[in-house]
Amino acid sequence: MYRTHSCGELRLADAGKTVKLSGWVQVARDFGAMTFLDLRDRYGITQLVFSMEENAELCERARKLGREFVIGIEGTVRERSNKNPNRATGDVEVVVNTLQILNASKVPPFTIEDETDGGDDLRMRYRYLDIRRAPVQQNLIFRSKLALEVRKYLGEQNFVEVETPFLIKSTPEGARDFVVPSRMNPGQFYALPQSPQTFKQILMVAGMDRYFQIVKCFRDEDLRADRQPEFTQIDCEMAFVDREAILNTFEGLTKHLFKHTLGLEFADFPRMSYDDAMRLYGSDKPDLRFGMPIVELNDLAKDKGFVVFDSAELVAGICVSGRAESTTRKDIDELTDWVKRPQIGAKGLVYVRYNSDGSLKSSVDKFFDESQLKAWAAKMDAQPGDLLLILAGEDDEKTRKQTGELRLEMGRRLGLMTPGVFKPLWVLDFPLLEWDDDTARFYAMHHPFTSPKPEDVAKMASNDRQVLKDLRADAYDLVINGVEIGGGSIRIFDRDLQMKNFELLGFTHEEAEAQFGFLLGAFEFGAPPHGGIAFGFDRLCAVMNGQNSIRDFIAFPKNNQGRDMMIDAPSPIADAQMKELFLESTAE
């Protein structure tokens, strides 16, 4: 037996006991007569004591142990004279009687501490050392606990976890598929699922009533920061439900998760239409940890002789509370540069200081007198002491997005994105279709299986592009702190309506049948009304821990080139494998 206790378990009450511990050498401190050694495992750290006086040979051996050596010891628990209140085991230490080196360790390429000196690449290459660090280990433990709570809650609610297949069929719609050549079917390929969307709908047609799955999904996309080629979804679907039932069920799930992992309770989540979110926050995923909504100033700012505003489709601003005087000229210049960066793309930034004494001072004093500025301030609900930041642009939507980005940046700069505060929000009534000018066609805003709102079904027959743009989908997103955590919709369950939607998306009947014939066929055999939602599980983990990167919640993430640095994958395969798969490579 390697241990009677873990390294996080011993307390004062255990004093006097003979125990066995095993773990890693965190650090050794040599004080001449005594050597102290911190022994670490997943559960904690226990201080070991070796004494020259009592056992010189053992003490000498202990002094030769390097960092990250794996050892097993037997010893006696005793009360510490200098207790460590920051450590759960800090009241005791173990006086070692026997020491066994279970495995040696080379010197690790970076320190195994909460704050490490290892860079990203090194940490990924030696991920097994990185995971020994408590923050990463705790992230993975959190993830496991969160998954278990998801399953417990949904299990209680009669959801059945059904495993859908990984070797499925490639469909060109949506993102790019990873494909898998079939040896038994020469020239043919499976695809890895981008999501189990069609299978979960099939399960509703199959009468499973309530389905969920925590499942890996795959997208072969160029990897931007914080995207992974394989990622995990909490995938859910329900039959015989309307939107209200779905929102309530998954609001319940979300509340359960926060309560049982972070101990936080929530009132009912607010709801906001897509249109309002775009209008007020320039984003379909507003961060509600702070206010600062966008206010339109067209009626007060246009046609007053300032050409920048006059030529704009939208003049809009935000009111930064109490920052009229504490924002320096340099701050303003920096912000101006910030909004002019290509990622934001604004032409410039107009400011108005609504000073504490009630006076107003702006960068457009030449064009607007104080009474005009006062009218702006009034419209923006500004108080003396507030700073107004205003953008203008030729495209209403673009300018709103830019103003929304400026709002977020001010939130960041002013520390308004308070860690530990969570602001969930349902965003509702998304557009059904998105027009793309480049390809001159509509794309599904959510996906091709999303139902229009009942009152918009008839309008799908229209040939008027604007009517089609205005169609609203029975779709919803769950947003927390400005991050889209989940999204879903009520689905089409009528074959003809589904075919009509495919048509609007530019599918021929033949293409629709070839790719989704099985689903269209299933709709002919008694498909029930149904809808669902999918949560980004990696992102949920990160957001709940107030972190931006999903990577540290994934045990073995890939880098931006899609490579696993630790195992060195992907890699060439043997010629015999290529031949068996009826493949030749054209790579040089």
Place this chain on the structure above:
Amino acid sequence: MYRTHSCGELRLADAGKTVKLSGWVQVARDFGAMTFLDLRDRYGITQLVFSMEENAELCERARKLGREFVIGIEGTVRERSNKNPNRATGDVEVVVNTLQILNASKVPPFTIEDETDGGDDLRMRYRYLDIRRAPVQQNLIFRSKLALEVRKYLGEQNFVEVETPFLIKSTPEGARDFVVPSRMNPGQFYALPQSPQTFKQILMVAGMDRYFQIVKCFRDEDLRADRQPEFTQIDCEMAFVDREAILNTFEGLTKHLFKHTLGLEFADFPRMSYDDAMRLYGSDKPDLRFGMPIVELNDLAKDKGFVVFDSAELVAGICVSGRAESTTRKDIDELTDWVKRPQIGAKGLVYVRYNSDGSLKSSVDKFFDESQLKAWAAKMDAQPGDLLLILAGEDDEKTRKQTGELRLEMGRRLGLMTPGVFKPLWVLDFPLLEWDDDTARFYAMHHPFTSPKPEDVAKMASNDRQVLKDLRADAYDLVINGVEIGGGSIRIFDRDLQMKNFELLGFTHEEAEAQFGFLLGAFEFGAPPHGGIAFGFDRLCAVMNGQNSIRDFIAFPKNNQGRDMMIDAPSPIADAQMKELFLESTAE
């Protein structure tokens, strides 16, 4: 709202309530004045009543509903005059006030009943209709519940569920990999995992201490009956453990699962060495629901002038209790044909009837007199009335396996494989290596990461093939009712020993480094002693339900050609996809 209750929910106490139900039309019975309709959902069936007298128009509409139409109704619950005690809702019916057809259905290609008239191919093509059948639906619900219980139990035991990657590296050792071409790394491929073996070991090196995962694995093998290219494992690993700790932990899991799904409790599982299992049952996975062990007769049967026995390496038999007289000549002939089938490969079958009157009669009376036969009977623990069945062959191991097969066949014929009876067994001390004559090399019996038993480590340096054949691994299988449910081992955690094992398996140092360098490297940074086990989750589901086929516990299985008949995958992909992946097909 589509429903206030499910179709399995209403009871006598609900009589008088106005309710809404939704579901599928199972069957309609028209009695002139009344129409009765069974409405079905996942939760049960409720009888609906339509009356010509009360609402002729509604009743007429109900009569036009076809099987599997999806409807929603509102109505009043009332007590039934002729109650159906076989149905949970059988005390009540719902008198319908309003009827809404939610979706029509074509006539299904097979009946949606517990016993269907649909053949395998048809059922797979219309799997969404097949899953509507209660037995299939209940299998999937059982699977979901079993998975949840696995997670609850292991979660309680401090196991962390860690998701390991699906896009990993191809390794020629073991079964054939499915591979995934990388678009971003031209000419390179990922492989889908055959198991997360190396990753779970890495997680032990990473200090995760206790890992599990219910995870899909992939093997591109020619599909025999009841093999699937994608299958599910309960994959587990623990650090700082010996075999005893692992057996206890997973015996605990198994007991928990039987208790919390089937309500069955078990005493501690028996244990048997691999050698004993082979000797007594001719199999490393004996079915212990019945006895009939193999008894060796070499000393009594050889060198008595019967050339078949004299030339044999093994003469061995089983004693079939009480079947001396009830087994006819025709039965014996049939059995003889059965053992001579190429799948079994025996040359013939010798029988001895130990009649109730104490006389003995055999098919080898010419060579053995009654006293000799009596000695056989004594050695085989036979009583008057028993039948002895004896095989002989040139190869000890083959003959034992044949006798083991005969034993199983007798178990089947005599109904000794009692449904609902479960006999778990740990099989221990497997050989480390298996010699293959064709390729003239050793293969790992479990896998290359399995540790030899501590007392056999030194013998790995031997060059004597027999010494190497006799090496015992610290490996174990969990067998239930003759089916291997799980298998695992204590792992090598020393770099040099791992390299030595690779060497015995015919790897060059370069090959070992290229394929498993990351693991060998990890062993240099403080790898703890560790071991684990993996359960075949599909098979566990089947065995616990007394079924042979795993297919009915998989929502969307593939057929023997690896095809998904419902979605029609695999399929050709677009030329543009091939080009992006730097691939050309050589298939005709």
